[in-house]
Amino acid sequence: MSDDDSRLIDMPGHLIRRLQQIASALFLDQAKSFDFTPVQYAALVAIKNHAGLDQTTLCNVIALDRSTIGDVVGRLEKRGLISRTNGTTDRRTKALRVTAAGRRMIRDIEPAVMATQRLILAPLKANERVTFMQMLKHLVHLNNEHSRAPLRLHALQPNAGVRGRASTAQVVRPRRREATRR
Amino acid sequence: MSDDDSRLIDMPGHLIRRLQQIASALFLDQAKSFDFTPVQYAALVAIKNHAGLDQTTLCNVIALDRSTIGDVVGRLEKRGLISRTNGTTDRRTKALRVTAAGRRMIRDIEPAVMATQRLILAPLKANERVTFMQMLKHLVHLNNEHSRAPLRLHALQPNAGVRGRASTAQVVRPRRREATRR
DNA sequence: GTCAATTCATCAGCATACTGACGATATCGT
């Protein structure tokens, strides 16, 4: 391996891409018998935690782009894991709720999800794992706004929608990257 | 934010996915005027470092799946950044080489790439950055085989193909995940 | 040397992701 190669291969961005590929492959492998993806799992759990939330709020919770969530929840609905009903107070929205089958899926897949998280960090020693997770959280938190799909938990009220009210006032969308011409 | 939310949001896999989104967004933003992606950059630099290599070897160098590389090099070729000629010793392969325009692209985009790497790690303190990069390399290296596109540098000879020979004996492909039924 | 096994590039199919746009609806200022 030449120096030229190391310069590319050891770039933070390059290593992060590879780690994401690895984490994703481990999840798919562990959860093979469920035919389920990391994003679908995140969406399902978030919907369970906040019954009745709308799609945009769901995006804010799991840091996913709005234009991607439609397909994801569509697949969950097709498999009968969630229900999608029109919002009552805001007729633009869809209120998402986990079905009994969805709750079962969350329960059954849990061991595979936990095993995945262990496997990802397995190469590190116990104390290193703590350090790594701290820095990872720090990096993601401080860089949050650089993503198109930043985490926005303040858009959430505890148990949003459980008593009817689905979504809520939207947070201000701060400076977006200016338009790119492609 | 409830405990249920933190359990999901602080999972290693979830944080890694978000960090990858952030790193990618930072790259696209910094390299906006070049209309270039991280993967295209990795491919272009690897081709420059190993003139004449074939597509499968390129996959091994930048840890990309073989079924994806065709589109990537196709785009590079369409923009005149690389040339793709049929292999001489092995007529199944395509020998890849960077053109003058490709070399110019690498030179011109370099500041944006470097800025991206700085921005990704910016939230950490200088000594933390070193620790994080060490652990990141360790995680990727030790988990390498779990990816469908593991890094395989031993498939490379110094300056492969420069004197005619394009690719080389293929390494053994160790245990693959058994077939999944979807 | 011949044939079985392997490898290369590619393909169809699916899933995640981002950009920029759209019609339908809400909200806000006045």
Added chain:
DNA sequence: ACGATATCGTCAGTATGCTGATGAATTGAC
């Protein structure tokens, strides 16, 4: 009340990424 503005879900277009398959070509066992 009403018009400007913003937001919701969706869509078309593009790019990355994986699974499993294919035809063409090579390699290896014998």
